[in-house]
Amino acid sequence: MIGDAATILLSEPKTPVSADTTPSPGGRRMRWPRHTLDNLGAYVPAVTGAKACHLPAREEVSEQLSMERLLGLAVFGEKVAARTYALMADLRREDAVLLRKFAQMEGKHALWFSQACAANGIKPDRSFADRELGYLIEQVDAHHAAGDFDALVVLQGFIVECLAISTYEPFIEIASKYPGMQEVFARALEEEKIHVEWVTRYLRERFAGRDAEFLALVERVNSQGVECVGGTLMNITEYLECIGLSGADCAGAMTDEYTKLLERVGISARLATRNVVSLFVPLIRKFRRREQTK
Amino acid sequence: MSASPLAAAFAPEPSSDAIQLPAIARAIAPEALDSDEVLLWTIMRAFEVQASAQYRLHTPVLAQGKAEVGPTLLHLAGDDRPLDESILGPTMAELVESAAMAGDEGAVLVAQGLVLERVRLICYSTLARLPEVPASSRVIAGALEPISAEIVARTPGLFASVCARTGYKPFSLFTEASDDVLHKLDAVGEGVDEIFGERFGLRFADIVGDFVADLVPACVELGMERRKVMSHLAGALMGI
Numbered sequence: 001m002i003g004d005a006a007t008i009l010l011s012e013p014k015t016p017v018s019a020d021t022t023p024s025p026g027g028r029r030m031r032w033p034r035h036t037l038d039n040l041g042a043y044v045p046a047v048t049g050a051k052a053c054h055l056p057a058r059e060e061v062s063e064q065l066s067m068e069r070l071l072g073l074a075v076f077g078e079k080v081a082a083r084t085y086a087l088m089a090d091l092r093r094e095d096a097v098l099l100r101k102f103a104q105m106e107g108k109h110a111l112w113f114s115q116a117c118a119a120n121g122i123k124p125d126r127s128f129a130d131r132e133l134g135y136l137i138e139q140v141d142a143h144h145a146a147g148d149f150d151a152l153v154v155l156q157g158f159i160v161e162c163l164a165i166s167t168y169e170p171f172i173e174i175a176s177k178y179p180g181m182q183e184v185f186a187r188a189l190e191e192e193k194i195h196v197e198w199v200t201r202y203l204r205e206r207f208a209g210r211d212a213e214f215l216a217l218v219e220r221v222n223s224q225g226v227e228c229v230g231g232t233l234m235n236i237t238e239y240l241e242c243i244g245l246s247g248a249d250c251a252g253a254m255t256d257e258y259t260k261l262l263e264r265v266g267i268s269a270r271l272a273t274r275n276v277v278s279l280f281v282p283l284i285r286k287f288r289r290r291e292q293t294k
Numbered sequence: 295m296s297a298s299p300l301a302a303a304f305a306p307e308p309s310s311d312a313i314q315l316p317a318i319a320r321a322i323a324p325e326a327l328d329s330d331e332v333l334l335w336t337i338m339r340a341f342e343v344q345a346s347a348q349y350r351l352h353t354p355v356l357a358q359g360k361a362e363v364g365p366t367l368l369h370l371a372g373d374d375r376p377l378d379e380s381i382l383g384p385t386m387a388e389l390v391e392s393a394a395m396a397g398d399e400g401a402v403l404v405a406q407g408l409v410l411e412r413v414r415l416i417c418y419s420t421l422a423r424l425p426e427v428p429a430s431s432r433v434i435a436g437a438l439e440p441i442s443a444e445i446v447a448r449t450p451g452l453f454a455s456v457c458a459r460t461g462y463k464p465f466s467l468f469t470e471a472s473d474d475v476l477h478k479l480d481a482v483g484e485g486v487d488e489i490f491g492e493r494f495g496l497r498f499a500d501i502v503g504d505f506v507a508d509l510v511p512a513c514v515e516l517g518m519e520r521r522k523v524m525s526h527l528a529g530a531l532m533g534i
Protein backbone atom coordinates (compact mmCIF):
# COMPACT_ATOMS: atom_id res chain seq x y z
CA MET A 1 0.00 0.00 0.00
CA ILE A 2 1.42 3.35 -0.96
CA GLY A 3 1.28 6.19 1.51
CA ASP A 4 -0.89 9.26 1.12
CA ALA A 5 2.01 11.48 0.19
CA ALA A 6 2.91 9.25 -2.72
CA THR A 7 -0.67 9.25 -3.89
CA ILE A 8 -0.68 13.04 -3.87
CA LEU A 9 2.56 13.10 -5.80
CA LEU A 10 1.26 10.74 -8.44
CA SER A 11 -1.83 12.77 -9.07
CA GLU A 12 -0.34 16.20 -8.55
CA PRO A 13 -1.95 18.73 -10.88
CA LYS A 14 0.25 21.21 -12.69
CA THR A 15 -1.51 24.23 -11.27
CA PRO A 16 0.87 26.21 -9.08
CA VAL A 17 0.56 25.68 -5.37
CA SER A 18 2.30 27.58 -2.64
CA ALA A 19 5.87 26.60 -1.95
CA ASP A 20 5.15 25.43 1.54
CA THR A 21 2.57 22.87 0.53
CA THR A 22 4.22 21.34 -2.49
CA PRO A 23 4.53 17.59 -2.06
CA SER A 24 8.07 16.41 -2.61
CA PRO A 25 9.19 13.51 -4.75
CA GLY A 26 10.07 11.88 -1.49
CA GLY A 27 6.59 12.45 -0.21
CA ARG A 28 7.49 15.05 2.40
CA ARG A 29 6.49 18.69 2.38
CA MET A 30 9.32 20.46 0.69
CA ARG A 31 10.06 24.03 -0.18
CA TRP A 32 11.15 23.71 -3.75
CA PRO A 33 10.93 27.08 -5.43
CA ARG A 34 7.94 27.76 -7.65
CA HIS A 35 8.66 28.79 -11.17
CA THR A 36 7.35 32.29 -11.41
CA LEU A 37 9.27 35.01 -13.18
CA ASP A 38 9.76 36.65 -9.80
CA ASN A 39 11.84 33.96 -8.22
CA LEU A 40 13.33 32.15 -11.19
CA GLY A 41 16.13 34.65 -11.58
CA ALA A 42 17.67 33.67 -8.31
CA TYR A 43 18.18 30.12 -9.53
CA VAL A 44 19.32 30.69 -13.09
CA PRO A 45 22.85 31.89 -13.68
CA ALA A 46 23.05 35.18 -15.47
CA VAL A 47 23.56 34.79 -19.19
CA THR A 48 26.42 37.04 -20.08
CA GLY A 49 27.13 38.02 -23.62
CA ALA A 50 23.83 36.71 -24.88
CA LYS A 51 22.46 38.76 -27.74
CA ALA A 52 18.98 39.05 -29.09
CA CYS A 53 18.11 36.62 -31.82
CA HIS A 54 17.80 37.99 -35.33
CA LEU A 55 14.37 36.49 -35.78
CA PRO A 56 11.62 39.03 -36.18
CA ALA A 57 8.73 38.92 -33.77
CA ARG A 58 6.30 36.12 -34.52
CA GLU A 59 3.62 38.44 -35.86
CA GLU A 60 5.97 39.71 -38.57
CA VAL A 61 6.46 36.27 -40.08
CA SER A 62 4.43 35.84 -43.24
CA GLU A 63 4.54 33.20 -45.95
CA GLN A 64 6.13 35.68 -48.36
CA LEU A 65 8.85 36.63 -45.88
CA SER A 66 9.42 32.99 -44.99
CA MET A 67 9.78 31.96 -48.62
CA GLU A 68 12.11 34.87 -49.38
CA ARG A 69 14.38 33.96 -46.50
CA LEU A 70 14.28 30.21 -47.01
CA LEU A 71 14.81 30.51 -50.74
CA GLY A 72 17.52 33.08 -50.07
CA LEU A 73 19.32 30.47 -48.06
CA ALA A 74 18.79 27.87 -50.74
CA VAL A 75 20.00 30.06 -53.63
CA PHE A 76 23.00 31.59 -51.88
CA GLY A 77 23.74 28.38 -49.99
CA GLU A 78 24.10 26.60 -53.31
CA LYS A 79 26.49 29.32 -54.45
CA VAL A 80 28.55 28.85 -51.32
CA ALA A 81 28.57 25.10 -51.97
CA ALA A 82 29.78 25.72 -55.52
CA ARG A 83 32.59 27.87 -54.19
CA THR A 84 33.50 25.26 -51.57
CA TYR A 85 33.81 22.46 -54.14
CA ALA A 86 35.93 24.77 -56.31
CA LEU A 87 38.25 25.43 -53.36
CA MET A 88 38.40 21.70 -52.68
CA ALA A 89 39.42 21.14 -56.29
CA ASP A 90 42.35 23.52 -55.71
CA LEU A 91 43.62 21.31 -52.92
CA ARG A 92 43.27 17.88 -54.51
CA ARG A 93 44.56 17.60 -58.03
CA GLU A 94 43.62 13.92 -58.49
CA ASP A 95 39.92 14.67 -57.95
CA ALA A 96 39.91 18.22 -59.30
CA VAL A 97 37.90 17.45 -62.44
CA LEU A 98 35.15 15.75 -60.49
CA LEU A 99 35.08 18.41 -57.77
CA ARG A 100 34.82 21.19 -60.36
CA LYS A 101 31.93 19.29 -61.89
CA PHE A 102 30.31 19.22 -58.47
CA ALA A 103 30.88 22.97 -58.21
CA GLN A 104 29.15 23.49 -61.56
CA MET A 105 26.23 21.34 -60.43
CA GLU A 106 25.80 23.42 -57.29
CA GLY A 107 25.98 26.60 -59.36
CA LYS A 108 23.23 25.26 -61.60
CA HIS A 109 21.07 24.52 -58.57
CA ALA A 110 21.39 28.17 -57.57
CA LEU A 111 20.37 29.23 -61.07
CA TRP A 112 17.39 26.87 -61.19
CA PHE A 113 16.20 28.04 -57.79
CA SER A 114 16.57 31.70 -58.78
CA GLN A 115 14.52 31.13 -61.92
CA ALA A 116 11.81 29.29 -59.95
CA CYS A 117 11.75 32.15 -57.47
CA ALA A 118 11.32 34.72 -60.24
CA ALA A 119 8.47 32.70 -61.72
CA ASN A 120 6.71 32.78 -58.35
CA GLY A 121 7.32 36.40 -57.40
CA ILE A 122 9.78 35.52 -54.67
CA LYS A 123 12.87 37.65 -54.17
CA PRO A 124 15.51 35.60 -52.36
CA ASP A 125 16.65 37.53 -49.27
CA ARG A 126 20.35 38.02 -49.80
CA SER A 127 21.07 39.96 -46.63
CA PHE A 128 19.48 37.26 -44.51
CA ALA A 129 21.46 34.60 -46.35
CA ASP A 130 24.69 36.57 -45.96
CA ARG A 131 24.14 36.79 -42.23
CA GLU A 132 23.42 33.10 -41.91
CA LEU A 133 26.14 31.90 -44.27
CA GLY A 134 28.95 34.25 -43.30
CA TYR A 135 30.22 32.05 -40.53
CA LEU A 136 30.20 29.02 -42.81
CA ILE A 137 32.22 30.89 -45.43
CA GLU A 138 34.75 31.88 -42.76
CA GLN A 139 35.18 28.25 -41.80
CA VAL A 140 35.55 27.14 -45.40
CA ASP A 141 38.18 29.81 -46.00
CA ALA A 142 40.08 28.84 -42.84
CA HIS A 143 40.20 25.16 -43.82
CA HIS A 144 41.22 26.07 -47.37
CA ALA A 145 43.95 28.40 -46.15
CA ALA A 146 45.27 25.60 -43.95
CA GLY A 147 45.25 23.22 -46.91
CA ASP A 148 42.93 20.97 -44.91
CA PHE A 149 41.09 19.08 -47.62
CA ASP A 150 39.64 16.47 -45.24
CA ALA A 151 38.10 19.18 -43.09
CA LEU A 152 36.43 20.68 -46.16
CA VAL A 153 35.08 17.27 -47.14
CA VAL A 154 33.59 16.78 -43.69
CA LEU A 155 32.17 20.29 -43.48
CA GLN A 156 30.62 20.18 -46.93
CA GLY A 157 29.57 16.53 -46.86
CA PHE A 158 28.27 16.20 -43.35
CA ILE A 159 26.96 19.61 -42.52
CA VAL A 160 25.99 21.50 -45.65
CA GLU A 161 24.70 18.55 -47.66
CA CYS A 162 22.84 17.15 -44.63
CA LEU A 163 21.07 20.44 -44.12
CA ALA A 164 20.18 20.60 -47.80
CA ILE A 165 18.80 17.07 -47.89
CA SER A 166 16.88 17.42 -44.64
CA THR A 167 15.12 20.58 -45.83
CA TYR A 168 14.76 19.89 -49.56
CA GLU A 169 13.05 16.54 -49.01
CA PRO A 170 10.09 17.89 -47.01
CA PHE A 171 9.96 21.09 -49.08
CA ILE A 172 9.39 19.05 -52.24
CA GLU A 173 6.34 17.52 -50.55
CA ILE A 174 4.66 20.87 -50.03
CA ALA A 175 6.03 22.87 -52.98
CA SER A 176 3.33 21.99 -55.53
CA LYS A 177 1.67 25.37 -55.06
CA TYR A 178 4.78 27.11 -56.39
CA PRO A 179 5.01 26.25 -60.11
CA GLY A 180 8.35 24.76 -61.07
CA MET A 181 9.73 24.48 -57.52
CA GLN A 182 9.11 20.79 -57.02
CA GLU A 183 10.93 19.84 -60.21
CA VAL A 184 14.08 21.87 -59.59
CA PHE A 185 14.36 20.88 -55.93
CA ALA A 186 13.85 17.21 -56.78
CA ARG A 187 16.60 17.38 -59.41
CA ALA A 188 18.91 19.21 -57.02
CA LEU A 189 18.20 16.69 -54.26
CA GLU A 190 19.18 13.78 -56.48
CA GLU A 191 22.44 15.50 -57.33
CA GLU A 192 23.18 16.34 -53.68
CA LYS A 193 22.87 12.65 -52.93
CA ILE A 194 25.50 11.93 -55.58
CA HIS A 195 27.84 14.38 -53.84
CA VAL A 196 27.20 12.76 -50.48
CA GLU A 197 27.90 9.35 -52.00
CA TRP A 198 31.30 10.57 -53.20
CA VAL A 199 32.06 12.13 -49.79
CA THR A 200 31.14 8.88 -48.06
CA ARG A 201 33.33 6.78 -50.35
CA TYR A 202 36.27 9.15 -50.06
CA LEU A 203 36.16 9.21 -46.24
CA ARG A 204 35.62 5.46 -45.93
CA GLU A 205 38.74 4.78 -47.98
CA ARG A 206 40.77 7.59 -46.44
CA PHE A 207 40.07 6.57 -42.84
CA ALA A 208 39.66 2.81 -43.21
CA GLY A 209 40.50 1.21 -39.85
CA ARG A 210 41.16 4.60 -38.24
CA ASP A 211 37.83 5.31 -36.56
CA ALA A 212 39.30 7.32 -33.69
CA GLU A 213 41.22 9.59 -36.05
CA PHE A 214 38.17 10.07 -38.21
CA LEU A 215 35.91 10.88 -35.27
CA ALA A 216 38.46 13.35 -33.97
CA LEU A 217 38.39 15.09 -37.35
CA VAL A 218 34.58 15.07 -37.44
CA GLU A 219 34.36 16.53 -33.96
CA ARG A 220 36.97 19.18 -34.68
CA VAL A 221 35.28 20.32 -37.86
CA ASN A 222 31.68 19.81 -36.96
CA SER A 223 31.62 21.33 -33.52
CA GLN A 224 31.95 24.59 -35.46
CA GLY A 225 29.99 23.42 -38.46
CA VAL A 226 26.97 22.30 -36.47
CA GLU A 227 27.04 25.58 -34.60
CA CYS A 228 26.83 27.29 -37.94
CA VAL A 229 24.44 25.26 -40.04
CA GLY A 230 22.49 23.68 -37.19
CA GLY A 231 22.13 27.19 -35.83
CA THR A 232 20.70 28.28 -39.15
CA LEU A 233 18.25 25.42 -39.01
CA MET A 234 17.08 26.63 -35.64
CA ASN A 235 16.94 30.23 -36.82
CA ILE A 236 14.62 29.29 -39.69
CA THR A 237 12.27 27.17 -37.60
CA GLU A 238 9.56 29.80 -37.65
CA TYR A 239 9.82 30.22 -41.40
CA LEU A 240 9.64 26.48 -41.93
CA GLU A 241 6.56 26.27 -39.75
CA CYS A 242 5.00 29.20 -41.59
CA ILE A 243 5.15 27.46 -44.98
CA GLY A 244 3.86 24.18 -43.60
CA LEU A 245 7.06 22.37 -42.67
CA SER A 246 8.08 21.16 -39.24
CA GLY A 247 11.27 22.54 -37.72
CA ALA A 248 11.46 19.46 -35.52
CA ASP A 249 11.14 17.15 -38.51
CA CYS A 250 13.91 19.00 -40.34
CA ALA A 251 16.15 18.93 -37.25
CA GLY A 252 15.43 15.23 -36.77
CA ALA A 253 16.07 14.55 -40.43
CA MET A 254 19.35 16.44 -40.29
CA THR A 255 20.61 14.52 -37.25
CA ASP A 256 19.43 11.27 -38.81
CA GLU A 257 21.14 12.02 -42.14
CA TYR A 258 24.31 12.96 -40.31
CA THR A 259 24.19 9.79 -38.22
CA LYS A 260 23.67 7.62 -41.29
CA LEU A 261 26.62 9.30 -42.98
CA LEU A 262 28.86 8.41 -40.07
CA GLU A 263 27.56 4.85 -40.20
CA ARG A 264 28.20 4.60 -43.94
CA VAL A 265 31.76 5.74 -43.39
CA GLY A 266 32.14 2.85 -40.95
CA ILE A 267 31.30 4.19 -37.50
CA SER A 268 29.03 1.99 -35.36
CA ALA A 269 25.42 3.10 -35.06
CA ARG A 270 25.70 3.67 -31.33
CA LEU A 271 28.91 5.66 -31.53
CA ALA A 272 27.56 7.66 -34.45
CA THR A 273 24.36 8.60 -32.62
CA ARG A 274 26.27 9.48 -29.48
CA ASN A 275 28.64 11.66 -31.47
CA VAL A 276 25.86 13.51 -33.26
CA VAL A 277 23.77 14.14 -30.16
CA SER A 278 26.77 15.34 -28.19
CA LEU A 279 27.44 17.87 -30.95
CA PHE A 280 23.87 19.09 -31.03
CA VAL A 281 23.24 19.44 -27.29
CA PRO A 282 25.12 22.74 -26.85
CA LEU A 283 23.29 24.12 -29.85
CA ILE A 284 19.92 23.10 -28.47
CA ARG A 285 20.88 24.85 -25.26
CA LYS A 286 21.49 28.09 -27.15
CA PHE A 287 18.24 27.68 -29.03
CA ARG A 288 16.40 27.28 -25.75
CA ARG A 289 17.88 30.53 -24.47
CA ARG A 290 17.13 32.25 -27.77
CA GLU A 291 20.78 33.20 -28.07
CA GLN A 292 22.48 33.86 -31.34
CA THR A 293 24.02 30.65 -32.55
CA LYS A 294 26.93 32.21 -34.38
CA MET B 295 16.51 14.59 10.18
CA SER B 296 13.23 12.80 10.70
CA ALA B 297 12.43 9.73 8.67
CA SER B 298 10.16 10.23 5.67
CA PRO B 299 6.68 8.73 5.80
CA LEU B 300 7.52 7.17 2.49
CA ALA B 301 10.37 5.21 4.01
CA ALA B 302 7.83 2.96 5.64
CA ALA B 303 5.71 2.79 2.53
CA PHE B 304 8.72 1.60 0.57
CA ALA B 305 9.93 -0.92 3.07
CA PRO B 306 11.61 -3.86 1.32
CA GLU B 307 9.36 -6.64 0.29
CA PRO B 308 10.54 -10.16 -0.33
CA SER B 309 11.04 -10.78 -4.00
CA SER B 310 11.85 -14.04 -5.65
CA ASP B 311 13.88 -13.08 -8.70
CA ALA B 312 14.45 -9.31 -8.76
CA ILE B 313 17.99 -8.03 -8.35
CA GLN B 314 18.55 -6.84 -4.80
CA LEU B 315 20.59 -3.86 -3.68
CA PRO B 316 23.91 -5.21 -2.38
CA ALA B 317 24.50 -4.88 1.35
CA ILE B 318 27.67 -2.85 0.74
CA ALA B 319 25.61 -0.02 -0.74
CA ARG B 320 23.14 -0.12 2.14
CA ALA B 321 25.99 -0.03 4.63
CA ILE B 322 27.43 3.30 3.46
CA ALA B 323 26.95 5.99 6.09
CA PRO B 324 25.63 9.44 5.11
CA GLU B 325 28.66 11.00 6.77
CA ALA B 326 30.87 9.32 4.17
CA LEU B 327 29.47 11.57 1.44
CA ASP B 328 30.73 15.07 0.69
CA SER B 329 28.37 17.92 -0.23
CA ASP B 330 28.45 17.30 -3.99
CA GLU B 331 27.73 13.63 -3.45
CA VAL B 332 24.87 14.47 -1.09
CA LEU B 333 23.35 16.72 -3.77
CA LEU B 334 23.80 14.01 -6.37
CA TRP B 335 22.05 11.39 -4.27
CA THR B 336 19.35 13.82 -3.17
CA ILE B 337 18.48 14.24 -6.83
CA MET B 338 18.62 10.54 -7.59
CA ARG B 339 16.59 9.78 -4.48
CA ALA B 340 13.84 12.13 -5.63
CA PHE B 341 13.58 10.38 -8.98
CA GLU B 342 14.01 6.88 -7.61
CA VAL B 343 11.30 7.32 -4.98
CA GLN B 344 8.96 8.75 -7.57
CA ALA B 345 9.70 5.92 -10.01
CA SER B 346 9.14 3.31 -7.30
CA ALA B 347 5.79 4.85 -6.42
CA GLN B 348 4.68 4.94 -10.05
CA TYR B 349 5.86 1.41 -10.75
CA ARG B 350 4.10 0.07 -7.69
CA LEU B 351 0.88 1.76 -8.66
CA HIS B 352 0.86 1.03 -12.40
CA THR B 353 3.43 -1.64 -13.27
CA PRO B 354 4.11 -3.62 -10.09
CA VAL B 355 6.34 -6.11 -11.86
CA LEU B 356 8.93 -3.34 -12.31
CA ALA B 357 8.74 -2.26 -8.67
CA GLN B 358 10.22 -5.42 -7.21
CA GLY B 359 13.85 -4.57 -7.79
CA LYS B 360 13.38 -1.04 -6.50
CA ALA B 361 12.10 -2.07 -3.07
CA GLU B 362 15.30 -1.22 -1.24
CA VAL B 363 16.42 1.66 -3.43
CA GLY B 364 14.14 4.38 -2.05
CA PRO B 365 14.80 3.66 1.63
CA THR B 366 18.53 3.37 1.05
CA LEU B 367 18.74 6.70 -0.73
CA LEU B 368 16.43 8.32 1.79
CA HIS B 369 18.84 7.17 4.47
CA LEU B 370 21.81 8.57 2.56
CA ALA B 371 20.25 11.79 1.29
CA GLY B 372 16.83 12.37 2.75
CA ASP B 373 17.14 16.09 3.32
CA ASP B 374 15.81 18.28 0.50
CA ARG B 375 17.83 21.33 1.44
CA PRO B 376 20.87 20.62 -0.73
CA LEU B 377 18.60 20.53 -3.75
CA ASP B 378 16.53 23.48 -2.57
CA GLU B 379 19.68 25.56 -2.35
CA SER B 380 21.12 24.38 -5.65
CA ILE B 381 20.72 25.95 -9.08
CA LEU B 382 19.34 22.58 -10.10
CA GLY B 383 16.34 22.93 -7.80
CA PRO B 384 13.87 24.58 -10.20
CA THR B 385 14.65 22.50 -13.27
CA MET B 386 14.74 19.24 -11.33
CA ALA B 387 11.42 20.10 -9.70
CA GLU B 388 9.91 20.72 -13.14
CA LEU B 389 11.21 17.38 -14.35
CA VAL B 390 9.76 15.57 -11.34
CA GLU B 391 6.44 17.33 -11.84
CA SER B 392 6.41 16.40 -15.50
CA ALA B 393 7.10 12.73 -14.72
CA ALA B 394 4.36 12.83 -12.08
CA MET B 395 1.83 13.46 -14.84
CA ALA B 396 2.24 9.85 -16.02
CA GLY B 397 -0.94 8.42 -14.60
CA ASP B 398 -1.45 5.06 -16.24
CA GLU B 399 0.54 2.01 -17.16
CA GLY B 400 1.41 3.11 -20.68
CA ALA B 401 2.50 6.59 -19.65
CA VAL B 402 4.60 5.25 -16.78
CA LEU B 403 6.26 2.71 -19.05
CA VAL B 404 7.23 5.56 -21.39
CA ALA B 405 8.11 8.35 -18.94
CA GLN B 406 9.89 6.09 -16.50
CA GLY B 407 10.70 2.77 -18.18
CA LEU B 408 11.78 4.03 -21.59
CA VAL B 409 13.02 7.51 -20.68
CA LEU B 410 13.96 8.30 -17.09
CA GLU B 411 15.00 4.79 -16.06
CA ARG B 412 17.33 4.75 -19.07
CA VAL B 413 18.74 8.12 -18.02
CA ARG B 414 19.29 6.78 -14.50
CA LEU B 415 20.97 3.68 -15.89
CA ILE B 416 23.36 5.79 -17.94
CA CYS B 417 24.07 8.05 -14.96
CA TYR B 418 24.82 5.08 -12.71
CA SER B 419 26.89 3.36 -15.34
CA THR B 420 28.88 6.54 -15.95
CA LEU B 421 29.29 7.46 -12.27
CA ALA B 422 30.44 3.96 -11.37
CA ARG B 423 33.32 4.30 -13.81
CA LEU B 424 34.42 7.92 -13.48
CA PRO B 425 37.66 8.14 -11.50
CA GLU B 426 36.77 11.61 -10.19
CA VAL B 427 33.74 10.22 -8.37
CA PRO B 428 34.47 9.31 -4.73
CA ALA B 429 34.58 5.60 -3.98
CA SER B 430 31.43 5.52 -1.87
CA SER B 431 29.33 7.04 -4.62
CA ARG B 432 30.89 4.73 -7.19
CA VAL B 433 29.80 1.82 -5.02
CA ILE B 434 26.24 3.13 -4.74
CA ALA B 435 26.03 3.81 -8.47
CA GLY B 436 27.45 0.40 -9.25
CA ALA B 437 24.85 -1.22 -7.00
CA LEU B 438 21.96 0.68 -8.59
CA GLU B 439 23.09 0.09 -12.17
CA PRO B 440 21.92 -3.54 -12.56
CA ILE B 441 18.57 -2.75 -10.98
CA SER B 442 17.92 -0.01 -13.53
CA ALA B 443 19.30 -2.22 -16.30
CA GLU B 444 16.81 -4.94 -15.45
CA ILE B 445 13.89 -2.51 -15.62
CA VAL B 446 15.12 -0.99 -18.87
CA ALA B 447 15.39 -4.48 -20.35
CA ARG B 448 11.89 -5.48 -19.25
CA THR B 449 10.13 -2.31 -20.30
CA PRO B 450 9.89 -2.82 -24.10
CA GLY B 451 8.02 -6.09 -23.69
CA LEU B 452 5.57 -4.53 -21.26
CA PHE B 453 5.16 -1.50 -23.52
CA ALA B 454 4.41 -3.72 -26.51
CA SER B 455 1.82 -5.59 -24.43
CA VAL B 456 0.09 -2.35 -23.45
CA CYS B 457 -0.02 -1.24 -27.09
CA ALA B 458 -1.43 -4.59 -28.16
CA ARG B 459 -4.02 -4.54 -25.38
CA THR B 460 -5.15 -0.95 -25.78
CA GLY B 461 -4.80 -0.52 -29.53
CA TYR B 462 -2.44 2.41 -29.05
CA LYS B 463 0.10 2.91 -31.82
CA PRO B 464 3.55 2.63 -30.22
CA PHE B 465 4.83 5.89 -31.69
CA SER B 466 1.72 7.82 -30.62
CA LEU B 467 1.91 6.54 -27.08
CA PHE B 468 5.63 7.16 -26.93
CA THR B 469 5.41 10.75 -28.19
CA GLU B 470 2.43 11.72 -26.08
CA ALA B 471 3.93 10.42 -22.88
CA SER B 472 7.51 11.52 -23.43
CA ASP B 473 7.33 14.96 -25.02
CA ASP B 474 7.21 17.09 -21.90
CA VAL B 475 9.52 14.86 -19.90
CA LEU B 476 12.17 15.08 -22.62
CA HIS B 477 11.83 18.83 -22.79
CA LYS B 478 12.19 19.15 -19.03
CA LEU B 479 15.06 16.68 -19.05
CA ASP B 480 17.04 18.88 -21.40
CA ALA B 481 16.46 21.85 -19.15
CA VAL B 482 18.51 20.29 -16.32
CA GLY B 483 21.59 20.01 -18.56
CA GLU B 484 23.27 23.30 -17.80
CA GLY B 485 22.97 22.83 -14.05
CA VAL B 486 24.29 19.28 -14.26
CA ASP B 487 27.30 20.44 -16.23
CA GLU B 488 27.94 23.36 -13.90
CA ILE B 489 27.77 21.34 -10.71
CA PHE B 490 28.86 17.84 -11.64
CA GLY B 491 30.86 18.48 -14.79
CA GLU B 492 34.04 19.82 -13.31
CA ARG B 493 33.82 17.89 -10.06
CA PHE B 494 32.93 14.43 -11.39
CA GLY B 495 33.56 14.75 -15.11
CA LEU B 496 29.87 14.10 -15.73
CA ARG B 497 28.83 15.83 -18.98
CA PHE B 498 25.18 16.18 -19.84
CA ALA B 499 25.88 16.01 -23.58
CA ASP B 500 27.44 12.58 -23.07
CA ILE B 501 24.51 11.40 -20.98
CA VAL B 502 22.02 12.52 -23.61
CA GLY B 503 24.22 11.10 -26.35
CA ASP B 504 24.20 7.68 -24.70
CA PHE B 505 20.52 8.01 -23.93
CA VAL B 506 19.53 8.70 -27.53
CA ALA B 507 21.95 6.05 -28.81
CA ASP B 508 20.20 3.47 -26.61
CA LEU B 509 16.65 4.73 -26.97
CA VAL B 510 16.45 5.00 -30.75
CA PRO B 511 17.19 1.31 -31.48
CA ALA B 512 14.84 0.32 -28.65
CA CYS B 513 12.06 2.34 -30.28
CA VAL B 514 12.86 0.89 -33.70
CA GLU B 515 12.58 -2.60 -32.17
CA LEU B 516 9.13 -1.60 -30.98
CA GLY B 517 8.10 -0.84 -34.56
CA MET B 518 8.68 2.92 -34.63
CA GLU B 519 10.35 4.62 -37.60
CA ARG B 520 13.85 5.79 -36.79
CA ARG B 521 13.44 9.11 -38.62
CA LYS B 522 10.22 9.87 -36.76
CA VAL B 523 11.81 9.03 -33.42
CA MET B 524 14.77 11.29 -34.21
CA SER B 525 12.39 14.10 -35.17
CA HIS B 526 10.40 13.66 -31.99
CA LEU B 527 13.54 13.71 -29.86
CA ALA B 528 14.90 16.76 -31.66
CA GLY B 529 11.61 18.59 -31.35
CA ALA B 530 11.05 17.65 -27.73
CA LEU B 531 14.57 18.56 -26.68
CA MET B 532 14.40 21.84 -28.57
CA GLY B 533 10.94 22.58 -27.23
CA ILE B 534 9.39 23.06 -30.69
